Amino acid sequence: MDRFAEYVYIVDELLSQAPEPIDYQGRWHSCRGLGIAPPPIRRPRPPLTIGGQSQVVLSVAARHGDRWNTHGPFGASVEEILKITHRQNGQLDPAVRAVRPRPAELRRSLLMIFDLDAWSEPDSFERIVDSFLPAGITEFVIFWPTDQQRPRFDRAVAELIPARRT
Secondary structure, eight states: OHHHHHHHHHHHHHHHHTTSOEEEEOSSOEEEEEOOSSOOSSSSOOOOEEEOOSHHHHHHHHHHOSEEEEOOOTTOOHHHHHHHHHHHHHHHHHHHHTTSSOGGGSEEEEEOOGGGOTTSSTTHHHHHHHHHTTTTOOEEEOOOOOTTTHHHHHHIIIIIHHHHTO
8 A cells, every 4th residue: 555655646746747757766666757748738737536445545535636436345235335434534534634724625436336336226326325425425436327227327317416416
Protein backbone atom coordinates (compact mmCIF):
# COMPACT_ATOMS: atom_id res chain seq x y z
CA MET A 1 0.00 0.00 0.00
CA ASP A 2 2.95 2.34 0.54
CA ARG A 3 3.92 1.67 -3.07
CA PHE A 4 0.38 2.62 -4.14
CA ALA A 5 0.51 5.84 -2.08
CA GLU A 6 3.79 6.85 -3.75
CA TYR A 7 2.40 6.04 -7.17
CA VAL A 8 -0.70 8.21 -6.66
CA TYR A 9 1.51 11.05 -5.42
CA ILE A 10 3.60 10.83 -8.61
CA VAL A 11 0.52 10.78 -10.86
CA ASP A 12 -0.95 13.77 -8.98
CA GLU A 13 2.28 15.74 -9.30
CA LEU A 14 2.85 14.73 -12.91
CA LEU A 15 -0.61 15.85 -13.98
CA SER A 16 -0.58 18.99 -11.81
CA GLN A 17 2.86 20.20 -12.93
CA ALA A 18 2.60 19.31 -16.63
CA PRO A 19 4.25 20.21 -18.89
CA GLU A 20 7.01 20.84 -16.36
CA PRO A 21 8.96 17.69 -15.48
CA ILE A 22 9.00 16.31 -11.94
CA ASP A 23 11.61 14.60 -9.81
CA TYR A 24 10.72 12.13 -7.11
CA GLN A 25 12.71 9.82 -4.89
CA GLY A 26 10.76 7.48 -2.65
CA ARG A 27 11.13 4.07 -1.14
CA TRP A 28 9.37 2.32 -4.03
CA HIS A 29 9.47 4.70 -6.98
CA SER A 30 11.83 7.29 -8.34
CA CYS A 31 11.88 9.51 -11.39
CA ARG A 32 13.99 12.33 -12.66
CA GLY A 33 12.76 14.75 -15.27
CA LEU A 34 9.52 12.85 -15.82
CA GLY A 35 6.95 14.85 -17.72
CA ILE A 36 3.99 14.58 -20.03
CA ALA A 37 3.12 16.56 -23.11
CA PRO A 38 0.79 17.98 -23.98
CA PRO A 39 -0.45 18.90 -20.52
CA PRO A 40 -3.99 18.01 -19.48
CA ILE A 41 -6.66 20.43 -20.62
CA ARG A 42 -8.31 20.42 -17.21
CA ARG A 43 -6.34 22.41 -14.66
CA PRO A 44 -4.88 21.96 -12.18
CA ARG A 45 -5.32 18.35 -13.35
CA PRO A 46 -8.01 15.86 -14.31
CA PRO A 47 -9.93 14.43 -11.35
CA LEU A 48 -8.48 11.37 -9.61
CA THR A 49 -10.70 8.57 -8.34
CA ILE A 50 -9.15 6.48 -5.59
CA GLY A 51 -10.86 3.17 -4.98
CA GLY A 52 -10.59 0.75 -2.09
CA GLN A 53 -11.27 0.23 1.58
CA SER A 54 -7.95 0.05 3.45
CA GLN A 55 -6.80 2.80 5.78
CA VAL A 56 -4.00 3.64 3.35
CA VAL A 57 -6.47 4.00 0.48
CA LEU A 58 -8.69 6.26 2.60
CA SER A 59 -5.66 8.38 3.49
CA VAL A 60 -4.53 8.60 -0.15
CA ALA A 61 -8.06 9.50 -1.24
CA ALA A 62 -8.20 12.25 1.41
CA ARG A 63 -4.85 13.69 0.30
CA HIS A 64 -4.96 13.32 -3.47
CA GLY A 65 -8.40 12.20 -4.58
CA ASP A 66 -11.30 14.04 -6.04
CA ARG A 67 -13.50 11.00 -5.53
CA TRP A 68 -13.36 7.96 -3.25
CA ASN A 69 -14.94 4.85 -4.72
CA THR A 70 -15.86 1.69 -2.87
CA HIS A 71 -17.70 -1.52 -3.55
CA GLY A 72 -17.28 -2.83 -0.04
CA PRO A 73 -15.36 -5.98 0.82
CA PHE A 74 -15.84 -8.87 -1.60
CA GLY A 75 -18.05 -11.56 -0.13
CA ALA A 76 -19.68 -9.25 2.41
CA SER A 77 -23.45 -8.94 2.63
CA VAL A 78 -25.16 -5.73 1.55
CA GLU A 79 -25.81 -4.93 5.23
CA GLU A 80 -22.12 -5.41 6.07
CA ILE A 81 -21.03 -3.31 3.10
CA LEU A 82 -23.43 -0.55 4.14
CA LYS A 83 -22.15 -0.57 7.73
CA ILE A 84 -18.48 -0.57 6.64
CA THR A 85 -19.08 2.15 4.03
CA HIS A 86 -20.81 4.35 6.60
CA ARG A 87 -17.89 3.91 9.03
CA GLN A 88 -15.24 4.53 6.36
CA ASN A 89 -17.05 7.60 5.08
CA GLY A 90 -17.03 8.98 8.63
CA GLN A 91 -13.28 8.36 8.82
CA LEU A 92 -12.74 10.27 5.58
CA ASP A 93 -14.15 13.60 6.78
CA PRO A 94 -11.47 14.25 9.44
CA ALA A 95 -8.76 12.96 7.11
CA VAL A 96 -9.88 15.33 4.35
CA ARG A 97 -10.31 18.22 6.80
CA ALA A 98 -6.65 17.79 7.78
CA VAL A 99 -5.50 18.60 4.23
CA ARG A 100 -8.26 20.79 2.76
CA PRO A 101 -10.99 23.00 4.17
CA ARG A 102 -14.13 21.18 3.01
CA PRO A 103 -14.55 17.40 3.32
CA ALA A 104 -17.38 17.54 0.78
CA GLU A 105 -14.74 18.30 -1.86
CA LEU A 106 -13.99 14.58 -1.83
CA ARG A 107 -16.88 13.01 -3.70
CA ARG A 108 -18.03 9.54 -2.56
CA SER A 109 -19.11 6.82 -4.99
CA LEU A 110 -20.23 3.21 -4.87
CA LEU A 111 -19.50 0.60 -7.53
CA MET A 112 -22.72 -1.37 -7.84
CA ILE A 113 -21.47 -4.91 -8.41
CA PHE A 114 -22.22 -8.44 -7.19
CA ASP A 115 -24.81 -8.22 -4.39
CA LEU A 116 -25.09 -4.50 -5.14
CA ASP A 117 -26.21 -5.14 -8.73
CA ALA A 118 -28.50 -2.27 -9.68
CA TRP A 119 -30.61 -4.36 -12.03
CA SER A 120 -30.91 -7.75 -10.26
CA GLU A 121 -34.42 -7.04 -8.94
CA PRO A 122 -37.12 -4.56 -10.00
CA ASP A 123 -36.35 -2.24 -7.05
CA SER A 124 -32.60 -2.91 -6.67
CA PHE A 125 -31.37 0.43 -7.95
CA GLU A 126 -33.72 2.51 -5.82
CA ARG A 127 -33.21 0.32 -2.73
CA ILE A 128 -29.40 0.47 -2.96
CA VAL A 129 -29.33 4.22 -3.60
CA ASP A 130 -31.75 4.89 -0.73
CA SER A 131 -29.63 2.72 1.59
CA PHE A 132 -26.27 4.27 0.72
CA LEU A 133 -27.21 7.96 0.54
CA PRO A 134 -27.31 8.21 4.39
CA ALA A 135 -23.89 6.52 4.45
CA GLY A 136 -22.49 9.50 2.51
CA ILE A 137 -22.46 8.01 -0.98
CA THR A 138 -23.71 10.47 -3.58
CA GLU A 139 -22.55 8.87 -6.83
CA PHE A 140 -23.35 5.38 -8.07
CA VAL A 141 -21.35 3.53 -10.70
CA ILE A 142 -23.51 1.02 -12.55
CA PHE A 143 -22.94 -1.61 -15.19
CA TRP A 144 -24.88 -1.43 -18.41
CA PRO A 145 -27.92 -3.69 -18.08
CA THR A 146 -28.47 -6.85 -20.07
CA ASP A 147 -31.29 -6.86 -22.58
CA GLN A 148 -33.52 -8.51 -19.97
CA GLN A 149 -32.62 -5.86 -17.37
CA ARG A 150 -33.01 -2.90 -19.73
CA PRO A 151 -36.61 -2.08 -18.68
CA ARG A 152 -35.38 -1.62 -15.06
CA PHE A 153 -32.63 0.69 -16.29
CA ASP A 154 -35.06 2.69 -18.42
CA ARG A 155 -37.40 3.04 -15.43
CA ALA A 156 -34.55 4.27 -13.23
CA VAL A 157 -33.56 6.86 -15.80
CA ALA A 158 -37.13 8.01 -16.38
CA GLU A 159 -38.42 8.01 -12.79
CA LEU A 160 -35.74 7.82 -10.14
CA ILE A 161 -32.85 9.91 -11.35
CA PRO A 162 -34.83 13.09 -12.20
CA ALA A 163 -36.76 12.81 -8.91
CA ARG A 164 -33.52 12.99 -6.90
CA ARG A 165 -32.44 16.23 -8.56
CA THR A 166 -35.35 18.23 -7.14
